[in-house]
Amino acid sequence: MKQQRKAVALISGGLDSMLAVRVIQKQGIHVEGINFFTGFCVEGHTHAIRKKHQHKQKRNNALWVAEQLGIKLHIVDVVEEYKDILLNPVHGYGKNVNPCLDCKTFMVKKAVEWIRDHDFDFIITGEVVGQRPMSQRKETMPVVAKESGSNDLLVRPLSAGQLPETLPEREGWLDRKGLFDFSGRSRKPQMALAAQYGFEDYAQPAGGCCMLTDENYAVKLKDMWSNRPSRAYELDDIIMLKMGRHFRLAPNLKIIIGREEGENNFMQGYKNQFVSIYPVSHNGALALVDGEFKSDEELQTALALIARYSQGKNDPQVTLCIRQPNADEKEYTIQPMAVDNIKKQWIL
Secondary structure (H helix, E strand, O other), X not given: OOOOOEEEEEOOOOHHHHHHHHHHHOOOOEEEEEEEEOOOEOOOHHHHHOHHHOOOOOOOHHHHHHHHHOOOXXXXXXXXXXXXXXXXXXXXXXXOOOOHHHXXXXXXXXXXXXXXXXXXXXXXXXXXXXXXXXXXXXXXXXXXXXXXXXXXXXXXXXXXXXXXXXXXXXXOOOOHHHOOOXXXXXXXXXXXXXXXXXXXXXXXXXXXXXXXXXXXXXXXXXXXXHOOOOOOOOHHHHHHOOOOEEEEEEOOEEEEEOOOXXXXXXXXXXXXXXXXXXXXOOOEOOEEEEEOOOOHHHHHHHHHHHHHOEOOOOOOOEEEEEEOOOOOEEEEEEOOOOHHHOOHHHEO
């Protein structure tokens, strides 16, 4: 009997990886998925927290895609290993702080280790030639294959016709005629193929869940790095950069103010790690203090700013409570800051 070959697919939760798996499944290959958790793919995180996103479906798209395809998904935590990729990318960053070429190489390299440990035959990805400016150019795709050690065990089913034959094709495990030759940034071919396969619901094709490609997030991350002794970070740092309004009042002081009830509730979970400030005379946002007050002037500025984001912003005075992580509390009454006095350089 002909041996059934096995492939592992890098599953991001997007349309391309979904289609790539189905293309290979149709050739009789047993496929399982792998998703590497770096901490920066937080697509469902804010949807679950923020009240304004309540109407949006809450799901982990990688798990959801695996369910639609009927495959097992292996989620691998690489938060610690990924730090070196982010902090010291060999090929540099993209437009923001996205080390896309190093990131893709890292993930494929981890997949190579995985197939060796689990007796699988090759790797597939949903990459399309010309779709991404760093990692998915025709000249950089061979870089990923070479530097990851995957070489010709890496199959890109959606763009195979644009690329050299791989070992699975030469060995007859895959029929090259059943693969595709998509290229460019247009998603119309993928959307047409999705319709052909009967996929009606999928993550937005032009999306991407990596926060490192987001300009606003990148600004906050760079600010954090430039105002700490080192660029070391933890998972909580990654998450907090996505929460609330961030104001850098001084190199030693950042104030994070919740934008709405969902964020306030979430940020409550950090009140034993940070000094927290909240209004008691009016309804208003919870704020966390990242750093420390070096002067009474910094304290007064922070209090007036936080009061500005309470329902007492137009009143003469607002009373706020400062809570230390050890649960000691102290109240202050202050005039809310006028919106014209909020300095642009504070806002991240």
